[in-house]
Amino acid sequence: AQSVAQPEDQVNVAEGNPLTVKCTYSVSGNPYLFWYVQYPNRGLQFLLKYITGDNLVKGSYGFEAEFNKSQTSFHLKKPSALVSDSALYFCAVRDIGGEGGNKLTFGTGTQLKVEL
Amino acid sequence: NAGVTQTPKFQVLKTGQSMTLQCAQDMNHNSMYWYRQDPGMGLRLIYYSASEGTTDKGEVPNGYNVSRLNKREFSLRLESAAPSQTSVYFCASSEALAQTPRGPQYFGPGTRLLVL
Numbered sequence: 258a259q260s261v262a263q264p265e266d267q268v269n270v271a272e273g274n275p276l277t278v279k280c281t282y283s284v285s286g287n288p289y290l291f292w293y294v295q296y297p298n299r300g301l302q303f304l305l306k307y308i309t310g311d312n313l314v315k316g317s318y319g320f321e322a323e324f325n326k327s328q329t330s331f332h333l334k335k336p337s338a339l340v341s342d343s344a345l346y347f348c349a350v351r352d353i354g355g356e357g358g359n360k361l362t363f364g365t366g367t368q369l370k371v372e373l
Numbered sequence: 374n375a376g377v378t379q380t381p382k383f384q385v386l387k388t389g390q391s392m393t394l395q396c397a398q399d400m401n402h403n404s405m406y407w408y409r410q411d412p413g414m415g416l417r418l419i420y421y422s423a424s425e426g427t428t429d430k431g432e433v434p435n436g437y438n439v440s441r442l443n444k445r446e447f448s449l450r451l452e453s454a455a456p457s458q459t460s461v462y463f464c465a466s467s468e469a470l471a472q473t474p475r476g477p478q479y480f481g482p483g484t485r486l487l488v489l
Contacts, residue, residue: 266413291477300377300463300480301416347415360431361406361478365415 259284259352263364270338270371278333278367280348289351290331291361292322294344301347307331318342338371345369375399377481379464385487386454394449394484396464404467405447406431406478407439409460416463422447454488461485 260283270276282288289308293301305316312324322333331348348364380395398405403424408416408431418431420439428439436458438450447466451458462484468476 293477293480298483300482301465301478303477303479306477360418360421363416365413 259350259362261348261350261362261364263346263348263367265367266365267368267370270369272340272371272373273337276335276338276342276369276371278346278348278369280331280333280364281329282331282348282350283329284350284352286352286354288329288331289353290322290324291349291351292316292320292331292333293347293349293363295347295366296344304333304346338369340371340373343369343371377464377466377479379462379481379484381484382482383485383487385489386451387489388455390454391450391452392454392486393451394462394464394486395446396448396481397446398464398466398479399445400466400479401444402466402468402479403444405441406465406467407437407447407449408463408465409433409458410463410483411460419449419462451486454486456488459486459488 262281291306292304295301305314307314307324315321320335324331345366345368347366349361351361377398406421407419410416417433419437422428422441425444440448464481465478467478
């Protein structure tokens, strides 16, 4: 069965520093990968996706993610963090052609805290 | 263009009471979903509707029923609420589940449910 792991419950970074939020996945077919952000008391907002093509995907608010097939990872990155980036981040995978039936599976989330 | 809307925003129930959570989308999406979000567990799929007229169980369907009323609306019903159903419930929609698996899901703002 498909699965997603976000190994860090919380990531702390100083404003202006680069940030990385880690995600690894497991699928039996081909992965479609997504990152979502959730601000307090709000629904999830789509940030970016990887379907095929370039391994580096650019998304909203200056975020990008790097797909690494050999390491089955899809880490979220931003060159310079802002305090307003503080939120809960979810990685998700869809298993195309595999056993998952095209459903989306979410990780448990990583709380990002950006401090001045 | 409101996207995905959910009602109510917050509800308190007593054990054994019933209620229906409403969801509507105006993006002409074929597929709709109900998730629950619990601390440390990410989002778990309760039920989904790949297209109007169809519904399927997700990961945690027990204690819930759904109705795809039309293309826009997808409701979630708790027939006899239990404290274990205390959670935040999110509705989401996306383009067709199988025919266009690339698209992200778009989420509503959530319903906070407390069962006493």
